[in-house]
Amino acid sequence: xxxxxxxxxxTRRFEEQxxxxxxxxxxxxxLMARARAAAKGRDFAPARQxxxxxxxxxxxxxxxxxxxxxxxxxSAPEPRMPSNAPTLADWKAPTDVLLxxxxxxxxxxxxxxxxxxxxxxxxxxxxAPGAREATPRSTQTKVPHRKGVES
Amino acid sequence: MTPEEIxxxxxxxxxxxxxxxxACCGRRREDAEDVLQxxxxxxLDGRAKxxxxxxxxxxxxxxxxxTASETRRRNAWRGLRLDDWMRRKEPPASxxxxxxxxxxxxxxxxxxxxxxxxxxxxxxxxMTVEEAAATLSISVGSARxxxxxxxxxxxxxxxxxxxx
Numbered sequence: 001x002x003x004x005x006x007x008x009x010x011t012r013r014f015e016e017q018x019x020x021x022x023x024x025x026x027x028x029x030x031l032m033a034r035a036r037a038a039a040k041g042r043d044f045a046p047a048r049q050x051x052x053x054x055x056x057x058x059x060x061x062x063x064x065x066x067x068x069x070x071x072x073x074x075s076a077p078e079p080r081m082p083s084n085a086p087t088l089a090d091w092k093a094p095t096d097v098l099l100x101x102x103x104x105x106x107x108x109x110x111x112x113x114x115x116x117x118x119x120x121x122x123x124x125x126x127x128a129p130g131a132r133e134a135t136p137r138s139t140q141t142k143v144p145h146r147k148g149v150e151s
Numbered sequence: 152m153t154p155e156e157i158x159x160x161x162x163x164x165x166x167x168x169x170x171x172x173x174a175c176c177g178r179r180r181e182d183a184e185d186v187l188q189x190x191x192x193x194x195l196d197g198r199a200k201x202x203x204x205x206x207x208x209x210x211x212x213x214x215x216x217x218t219a220s221e222t223r224r225r226n227a228w229r230g231l232r233l234d235d236w237m238r239r240k241e242p243p244a245s246x247x248x249x250x251x252x253x254x255x256x257x258x259x260x261x262x263x264x265x266x267x268x269x270x271x272x273x274x275x276x277x278m279t280v281e282e283a284a285a286t287l288s289i290s291v292g293s294a295r296x297x298x299x300x301x302x303x304x305x306x307x308x309x310x311x312x313x314x315x
Contacts, residue, residue, distance in 0.1 A: 007274075007302075010270070010302065010305065010306070011274050013251060013252070013255045013274075013309075014255070014270070014271065014274035015274070015275060016251070016252065017170075017252055017255055017256070018167070018276070020252065021166075021170035021173050022169065022170055023166075024169075024180070025165060025166045025169035025170070026169070026184055026187075028162050028165040031165075031184070031191065032158070032161075034188055035188045035189075035191045035192045035195065036195075038188065038192060039192055039196060
């Protein structure tokens with residue numbers, strides 16, 4: 001069956017069904033009378049008020065739930081400092097002990113210069129010319145010449 | 152529109168409206184009458200307002216569809232009573248219905264609800280796919296997909312039934 005035939009066939013069947021359904025439809029006046037009677041028996045204003053009342057109750061409940069949620073969030077216990085906790089100025093790093101090396105106290109104070117020793121290195125530095133020559137020859141070390149070492 | 156004009160339009164579309172209500176209620180006559188009556192009430196008391204954005208037919212059929220959906224959901228929430236269940240299980244009086252219509256009804260019952268609704272609006276009510284989309288509150292693209300798939304499936308089901 002080609003598409004056009006299919007459309008025509010379906011249209012024919014559906015329209016036949018619709019005509020049969022329309023023929024079984026209840027009387028319009030009767031249905032309208034029933035609808036009006038139902039409308040009179042049921043006051044619509046309270047229904048609408050009821051709808052608004054339901055909305056108001058729902059909104060109020062949602063607001064209360066939101067307020068409770070916010071209160072619980074805000075009143076969460078804040079972390080408190082224990083009374084014996086050290087202040088920031090008193091705090092010391094726990095690894096400070098590693099910096100205590102032997103002899104560290106020498107670096108922590110200024111060195112003290114002692115007074116010069118008379119006749120010591122200071123005199124030699126202050127320049128007695130020929131002081132080295134003044135040393136007696138007999139005290140000079142003489143290296144003995146050993147045969148066969150050079151050849 | 153004045154109330155008199157609305158009532159005149161309702162009367163003009165009454166037969167087609169009932170046929171559409173039947174299609175929306177799974178062809179249960181009592182449910183269709185209740186849905187139609189509730190729909191008329193909604194239109195008359197202003198709960199459903201015709202804004203003139205579409206034809207009155209499209210508007211009315213949309214109200215009927217929504218009312219049928221509400222009824223279906225309400226019944227699903229409340230739970231079906233036994234007598235309702237027994238009534239729903241009763242087969243329709245088929246002795247007076249021609250074979251061809253029974254075949255169409257059986258094939259339509261096997262389609263998805265949206266496909267069934269789009270095909271009914273287009274083929275039985277003479278609407279365009281765009282009008283059907285407006286009635287069902289779906290996009291035109293979705294309506295086209297439902298129309299194409301539904302038509303192919305319906306043709307297959309009817310052909311298989313008649314070959315058997």
